[in-house]
Amino acid sequence: MKKVSFAEFGGPDVLRLIDAEEPHAGPGRIRIAVRAAGVNPVDWRVREGQVLGAHPTVLPSGVGLDAAGVVDEVGEGVEGVEIGDRVFGEGADTYAEFAVLSAWARMPEGLSFEEAAGYPSVVETALRVIGQVGVRPGETLLVSGASGGVGSAVLQIARDRGIAVIGTGGAANQDYLRGLGALATTYGEGWVERVRGLGRVDAALDLAGSGVIPELVALTGDPGKVITIADLGAPEFGVRFSGVAGSVPDALAEAVDLIERGRLHIPVEKSYALTEAAQAHADSRAGHTRGRRVVVVRSDA
Template identity: 45%
Template structure:
């Protein structure tokens, strides 16, 4: 038997249970991982609370988590890219808030020994999303990118990936996170009323592109600063689709491997940092999700199921 986090009804964290379950079996084209770390993302508590039940219905009891890092302990028929004993990271097929999870080798990469397990387990969701968003915005060297919620999970990756591409980055965040954004290479501004004036104070001509990871109503200001909606992309402002901006949805597949490869290369070169706010044992999953839901984070949250 193995341990996994499950819930039999949608609700708050008090519906979560850590239960004994049979470990899954790797089918054709799959590998099974002994999970060493699983990243905690906002989508996890949204699923738990039922906010996404209309678009992502679950067969209950269900589990949570997709960011994963672990050791391959079973290989399905037809898999040639990984072997038992390989240390990998990426996204899982079955919930990663567990000691055992299945994954598609197409969205896994090898874990470099220099990358700690808790960092490896926190890369896939936010890292791939940021990488894909910058590609869709076609952020290039010499351009100016505005990132809303720049100190958040996706924002932290987006800032550093854009800086690595040679872009200038302006990031919105509360004043308490300004110094942190400077350390990542961004020029911080406070969000809220008067945003256009504050951005123009540091970039009088406006910006070339905007990545919105906030959803606090910045879309009209973003369109004004970017000179139109064509290069404004939001991860969360679904109600603003009619304004002409782009709404991003992560597209798992080969692009994820390329994204993770670039992120790992930057980490190993010392050009990208992934701060970990806290790592929790599996039994403290409720506390981890409550902190995630609070939205006031200084780094990634990770579960360590092993």
């Protein structure tokens, strides 16, 4: 099968499309014929060797956590899923023609494979950080870097829970953020004053890693009310870096519920072929994403 791999840590240029042995579903796992794989910032952080503590990596290594596809092997002890089912979920080495998933759910009706591949890690992360930051219904959450995949999920989940959101993003994404129910403002010079003008901030999330941790602490008045998923230096300011996933099966179940109730939709900004994985990583690292980026593995996705 075809698979994206890297044999050394480095930039996007270390990625190679190789011929590899097909993986197989062990106990408690399923294998899918991958239709599409989600592109997440953690993918290029792993490739660069940034997060070896949370993601031990043995070289050569595959790439990717999220995928959507069709079940073609069911491991021992697995119930409730059959060969031919359309599923989305999380596993390993998903930028490939076949991948083994450790957590999955049936795709909601009406969702394409490309769309579905963009949900697993993003929704798990969004649910996790909303819980960790301790924001409650009736309070206001500030989201720095709100227009990407996690931000898009946070805004919609918060709205569903009765939490008001202020979102910062680029000038081109202001209408997008407002469409997701946020009070929106741009980042850049004067952004703290603009946020203060929109109201009180009870808690804050840093999703972009753009060096704003001190300002978020000042806006909330408490480093314990700030969580980051992108700034590795945040602990210097007493702010928690959230990098360890919670229950992916629970997150997928909640994602299905939200999608089926029409409360969650994350658009696909751009799709890439397997041969374009390096460009997908470069674009993801550059930021300014509106929604999700995905790698399309099969043309029937």
